[in-house]
Amino acid sequence: MKMLLPSALMLTAALFTFTEKSSAAFGIGKRSAGYIYETSFSSMGWRYLSLLEGKSTDDPNALESSKRNACYKRYGTILNDNTLDIRIAIGYFDWTTGSNVHYSGRSYGVSPSLDIGAYEALKDLLTSSCGGKARFCGFRKDPQNSSLFTREVTIHGKRILARVEIRFSSASEILSDNLGKYRDTQSQRSRYADDFFTRSLREADAVFYFGHARNGGGPDFYPPVFVPGTNKLNYSGYYKAKRPGFNKMLNALGSSRQAPVIGLMACASRDHFLRRTRAVAPNSGVISSMDVLNVDYVYTAMIGAVDALLRGQCQKSFYQSIRMTTGNQKYITMDGMFE
Structure with a gap:
């Protein structure tokens, strides 16, 4: 996946200002500066959220019968327990260039991790105050689980408890530390994130x-x-010879229950994963990407998809929500959601 360099982003001064946050959960003490690429993820997210703020929320009763029925069918099993369970699993997101990575005047060595910065940016977006009609906002962090965020939403006239749980993989940003002094912690984090994803494929409403x-x-x-x-x-x-992650994913989807919505927010995920995923989970809607692409396309499409789920958007509006920019319109697609 290509990284869109910060110089290409319209970052505001406010997005470069960081407060000291506790990072005890990461095993690396406190920080007074942001994680690598966190400002970029924040900027991408805020800009996309501003587009969603002006988007109307569907009233299925205003749709023609076939589209209304398809919408109710998709959300029927998702909302039948009055809870919307959304889970985001962030992989070990190394920035691998073949040489040392320099970012904001600092050398991070070979293949630094971006997933901690992505987690922090998503957390800040989720817990921000809401503006306009967007719903990827207004969440509260669970006091017993720092990775779980909750809020109430109204979907198709029903009061729903929305849960968004986010897990990331890296013990720190520095690969040499994760393979060295944090080796045991890294092994535990990787196994936990891997298990979180496979369990979510069987348990969650959307993963x-x-x-x-x-x-x-x-x-x-x-x-x-x-x-x-x-x-x-x-x-x-x-990777191509053994396909370890994909084989594990297919095994998880072989259970009696599959997540109704699956987002594969990675490069060329349509070509790599879609056909076999749909074969084992034919009733799941799948959001995927076409081609090797800039990280902002899949990142913002994920934000748009979660926002659409939180509103109960139907086919046309859901598709628009994941494709609010020119880049997303070119590279992001979905299959089996409302057909």
């Missing part, structure tokens, strides 16, 4: 994977595997 496709070897929650003696990812000998 999103945000991370690398690994040329078909993902979803991946583990530090990158390199060609021996290099800093290049071992696609041909490991």
Whole structure:
């Protein structure tokens, strides 16, 4: 996946200002500056949320009968327990260029992790005050679970408890630390994030994977595997040959229940994953991407999809919500959602 460099983003001064936050959950103490790429994820998210603020929320009763029935059918099993369970699993999101990465005047070494910054940005967006009609906002952090956020929403006239749980994979931003002094912690985090994703495929109403496709070897929650003696990812000998993440995902989807909505927010996920995913989970709607693309397309499409679910958007509006920008219109698609 290509990284859109910060110089190409219209960042405001406010987005470069960070308050000191506790990072005890990450095992790396406190910070007085943001995580790598956090400002970029924040800027992408705020801009996309501003587009969603002006978007109307569907009233299914105003739709023609076939579209109304398709909408009610999709949300029927999702809302039957009066809870909307959304889970976001962020993979081990290494920024691998083959050499040291320099960002904002600092060297992060080879393949630094972006998933902690993505988590922080998503958390801030979810817990921000709402503006306009957007619903990816107004959540409260659960006092017993710092990765779980809740709020009440009204969907199709019903009061619904919405739960959004977000998990990430990296123990720290620095690969050498994650393979060295944080090795045990990293192993535990990777296994937990991997298990969280596979459980979510069986348990959640909607599950999103945000991370690398690994040329078909993902979803991946583990530090990158390199060609021996290099800093290049071992696609041909490991990821494409073994497809470890995808095989595990297919096994999870082989259960008696599959998540009604699956978002595969990774490069070229349509080509890598869609056909076999739809074969084992034919009743699940799948959101995917076409081609190798900038990270902002899949990141903002995920925000749009969660916002659409929180409103109960039907086919046309849901599709618009994940494609609010020119780039998303070119690269983001969905299958099986309301057909």
